[in-house]
Each structure stands twice: as C-alpha cells, then as structure tokens.
Amino acid sequence: MPIEQQSDSAAAPSPAPNAAESLAGTGPLARLGRSVRSALADITPLREHPDYRRLWFGQAVSGIGQQMTALAVSVQVYALTHSPFATGLIGLCSLLPLVSFGLYGGAVADRVDRRKLGLLGASGAAVLSVLLAVQALLSLHAVGLLYGVVALQAVCFAINAPARASMIPRLVPAEQLPAANALGSMSMNLGLTIGPMIGGLFIGLWGFQAAYIVDALAFGASLYAMWRLPAMKPEASPDGKRASVLDGLRFLRDRPNLRMTFLADIAAMVFGMPRALFPALAATVYGGGAGTVGLLTAAPAVGALAGGLFSGWVGRVHRHGLATSLAVAAWGFACAGFGLAHHLWLALALLACAGASDTVSMIFRNTMLQAAAPDDMRGRLQGVFIVVVAGGPRLGDFESGVVAQLTTPSISAATGGLACLATLALLLARYPSFLRYDSRTPSP
DSSP: OOHHHHHHHHHTTTHHHHHHHHHHHTSHHHHHHHHHHHHSOOOHHHHHOHHHHHHHHHHHHHHHHHHHHHHHHHHHHHHHHOOHHHHHHHHHHHHHHHHHHHHHHHHHHTTSOHHHHHHHHHHHHHHHHHHHHHHHHTTOOOHHHHHHHHHHHHHHHHHHHHHHHHHHHHHSOGGGHHHHHHHHHHHHHHHHHHHHHHHHHHHHHHOHHHHHHHHHHHHHHHHHHHHHSOOOOOOOOTTOOOOOHHHHHHHHHTOHHHHHHHHHHHHHHHHHOOGGGHHHHHHHTSOOOHHHHHHHHHHHHHHHHHHHHTOTTGGGOOOHHHHHHHHHHHHHHHHHHHHHOOSHHHHHHHHHHHHHHHHHHHHHHHHHHHHHSOHHHHHHHHHHHHHHHHHHHHHHHHHHHHHHHHSOHHHHHHHHHHHHHHHHHHHHHHOGGGGGOOTTSOOO
16 A cells, blocks of 8 residues: 555544534533523623722722621610611611712713822721721620711712712723623622621621621722822813713713613613512511511522623623613512412522613613713712612502502512503603613613
8 A cells, every 4th residue: 555545544533532522512401501601790801900909809808897787786776775766767867878879979070180099988987897896895785986987888888879979881882881791790798798797696606796897808808909090180071160060960861771771770670679678578478587587588689699690691691771671570470470389499589580670771771870971970870870779669669559558468569560660661651762772881
C-alpha cells in the first residue's frame, strides 16, 4: 500500500471522537444543562464590571445588616411598650421621611457627585446604627429615641438610594441593565429573607446591641464599594437649569411610558397588596397562629428571590412595557386567587407567584427608568421610584384593612387582586404606547 494511502487510512478514524463530542453536546443532558444555565440569573455584570461587582456586594451585605436592625428595633419597641400600636408607629416614622426626602434626595443626586452623596448617606446610616447599639448597651429604654433614629435612617436611605440607583447605567452597558437590575433584586431579597433570621438569632444570643453592631460593621462593605468608584457627577442639563423636584415631575407629565412604570406599580400595590390581611386570614381561614403568619409573610419574599435567581431570560426580552404589564397582571391574578384559596399550601404557592411577578415587574420598570431617562433626570426619577415603592404598599395595607372591615379578609384579598387587574386595563387603554415600548429604541 502506498505511503499516502497508509497515512489516509490511519487518519480516517480520527473524526470519531469529534463526532462523539458533537453528539454529546446535543444530547438530552447537554440540552438540559444549557437550559438550566440560561434560566439562571445572568451574572455578566458581576463578572465584567468590578465597580458594579463591589457596589452589588456592598449593598447585599449592608442590606442584611439593615434588616437585622429593622427587626431589632421592632422587637425592642414591643419589649419596652408591649403595645402593637407603638410597634406599628415605626412604619409611620419611616414612611414620612421616605416620601418627603425621597423626592429631594433624587433632586440632589442630579446636582452633585453621586458617589459622594452615596458615601454621605451610607456613613450617616452607619453612625445611626452605632447610636442604636450604644442606647441598647446603656439600657436607656427611650422609645422616642428609637423613633427618632428610625426617621433619620429613612432620611439617609432617601439620600443614598437615588444616588446609588442612578449610578448603575454608568457602570454597566445598556444591554446589561436588565441583568444588573435582576441581580439587584436578588441582593435586596437576600436581605429580606436572611437578615431577619440572623437578626433573631443574634438578639436571642447576645441582645439587641449585637444586631445593631453587626449592621454598623456591615455598612463598611457599602462604604468601601462607594469609595472605590470613580467620580459620578451627573451630566449637565441641556437647558442649563438647576435640578429641582418640580422639573422632575413636569418631565414625567410629558413622558407616558415612564409615567406608566409608576402607575402600574401603584395599581398593584394599592389594590393588590394583601400583607395587612395575613394575621386575620391565618386565624380565620387557615386555623393557625403566629407561625402561619410567618409563613404567609415569607412566601412573597421567597418567590421574589426565586424570580431573581431564575432571571436569565430577562436580557432576551425587548418589549419591556409588555413584560411589565404581564407581570403586574400575574400579580393581580395571584392575589385574587390567594383571597379565594382555602388551603394553606395553595395560598403560599400563590403568594410566592405574586412575589416572583413583582420581581419581574421591578426589573423591567427600573430598566426603563434607567435607559429611557436622560442622565440629568435619573436621580429625580429614582426619588419618585422610592416614594412609590415606600408609599404604595402602606396605602395598600390601609385599603385592604378597610375593605376587610366592611366585608371579610378573603373578600378584601380577592377583590383587591381584581381591582388591580381592572385598573391596569384602564391604564393600558389610556396609554397604549406602553405595550409597544422596545428597549432597542427606548422612548420615555
């Protein structure tokens, strides 16, 4: 046999491994693996952008600490007063500063270096956590002091949050904003789920001061992340005017797509929020006590965390207005179904679905705010976002409580979900362009 033919025949079997690899790559297990990877949260922003990675990690750590403090303050106020009303006042003490300073914090974020403003807000919150630790160590038993510190913490948050959120579009490219916001929702929900559990453990073992001290130390991660950022001065306004709250509201008046991001969330939170009904439903429908209330309260947070964890698909969606509308509709259906559910496992599943839907809605709404708004307006719009996010659920608590008093808790939950759907339909009829919003050509 000629040498050339020997070489050819010797080389002939070599393609077999490549064929096997190709077959393995298209087999059911390989396809399943790719499907799972594509479903999980896209961590590209964390992998490719060190500044965003540090900011995300700092927020995740400090968020856990803040939730530890929130639990500790509630438990301490109740321990001092034995009054549910006094404990409920904590929410009012935080709501008023959030609503009032949220708008102005956003306006300030459009005037000054956002990095420095974020440092100021985080530093103030860390100092307040130290103050809480000191009062606990000294056993001051001053409820008024706790209320005052909670109000000041809300002020610091209202200063820090718009600055931090308006920096994200400067840290990651536009096509990665959905993934970045999904990761942000995960860090927030990690704090909401892990923080109270760790806080309860620390309080039980070492007292209130332990939770407060850990919170103060946790702010170190956020401060370090802010410190490492480059300067984040907002772009100059095209008309050269000084940033004001009223200008931000006027901007929204003429931008129906951005305005709808807020109106859709208000419809969901004011009419569909069933949180205030959990104690009554636990006792009257599910025959449980505090443990059942805890399960009902945790279910939306677990669903929200799952929604962020399995958010790998959000970057492939361009119709953000349509996606937001579908998510809000899913929230309304889930809440209406929750009101009709008479089995605890079904109620928990529906609440988890509602939490996941809320995460999806938040991802796309925040992305629209960051992508469709000019840089000189992002701080003020994030301030409005904070007011809506803070005020909507509390108005929802009031609405659901009033309807439950007039009817029953189950009817209140069911009709609230249906009212959310009806309001969403009316809003979409009024602003049909929202359904056509495309992230590839963002239009406010």
